Amino acid sequence: MQISLHINGSLRDVYVDPRTTLIDALRDHLGLTGTKKGCDHGQCGACTVLVDGRRINACLTLACMAQDSEVTTIEGLGTSDALSPLQTQFLNDDGFQCGFCTPGQICSATAMLGEMAAGWPSHASDSLSGPFLLSHAEIAERMSGNLCRCAAYSNIIEAIQNAAHAEGSSGDAP
Numbered sequence: 541m542q543i544s545l546h547i548n549g550s551l552r553d554v555y556v557d558p559r560t561t562l563i564d565a566l567r568d569h570l571g572l573t574g575t576k577k578g579c580d581h582g583q584c585g586a587c588t589v590l591v592d593g594r595r596i597n598a599c600l601t602l603a604c605m606a607q608d609s610e611v612t613t614i615e616g617l618g619t620s621d622a623l624s625p626l627q628t629q630f631l632n633d634d635g636f637q638c639g640f641c642t643p644g645q646i647c648s649a650t651a652m653l654g655e656m657a658a659g660w661p662s663h664a665s666d667s668l669s670g671p672f673l674l675s676h677a678e679i680a681e682r683m684s685g686n687l688c689r690c691a692a693y694s695n696i697i698e699a700i701q702n703a704a705h706a707e708g709s710s711g712d713a714p
Contacts, residue, residue: 543607547572548616556603562596563587565603566613574614574643578687585686588644589613595651597685614643617650625703626650635699637690645686649700652682653707674701 545552547570554569563580566572566589578586580599587598590612618624626646629635636642656678659670664681672678679697688696 541604543604545570545603545606545611546609547611548613549610554603558602558604560603561599562589562601562603562606562611563598566598566611569603572613572615575647576640576643578641578644583687584641584644585648586641586644588647588686590647590651593651593654595648595685612647614647617646624650625707626653626699629699629703629706630696633695633699633702635692635696637688637692641686641688641690645683645688645696648683648686649696649703652679653700653704655682674704 541558542553542555545554545565547566552570554565556565556569560569563575563577566575567577575589575598576586577599578584582597582600585597588595589598590596591601591606591609618627623631624646626649630642630646635645656670656672661668661670661672662678662681664677665672676697679700680693683696
C-alpha cells in the first residue's frame with residue numbers, strides 16, 4: 541500500500557505492506573537509521589519517536605497509523621551542525637556509553653519535558669497541578685519506558701536536568 545508520512549518536516553511517500561511497523565518503514569524503506577530496533581516488543585524504548593509531539597514505540601505502531609501525523613525521529617531533532625539542547629547535554633554529560641539507546645532516550649526526554657511543561661503529572665509528582673520538580677525520582681518515573689543496558693542512567697538524568705535548566709524549563713531538582 542502507498543502511504544504518505546510527514547517525517548521530520550518533509551512529506552515522504554512510501555510503499556509498504558499494511559503490516560509494516562513504523563520502525564521498519566523508517567529504517568528499511570526510508571533510510572532513517574537513527575531510530576534503533578531493540579527488543580521489537582515495546583519493552584526497551586530504543587525505537588521511541590515522536591508522533592504529533594507524543595512519544596510512541598515505533599515497533600508497536602503500524603506505519604499506516606502514522607499517516608496524517610507529524611513523525612519526528614532523532615534526525616529531526618537536530619543536525620550535526622545544530623544539535624538540540626538535549627543532544628548537546630547528552631554529549632556534555634556523557635549521557636550514553638554504547639549509544640544504542642540514546643536516540644530513543646533523547647526523543648523520550650524531549651516529549652517528557654513537553655509533558656511536564658503542559659502540566660501532566662506522573663506517579664512520582666508531588667501534586668496533580670504542578671509545577672513539577674526535575675528531581676531524580678520524577679525523571680526516573682517519566683523515563684521508565686526507556687532502558688539502557690550500559691546503566692548510564694545517572695548521566696542521562698543529569699543531561700535532562702541540565703538541558704531543561706538551560707532552556708529555562710520546570711523547577712529545580714532537590
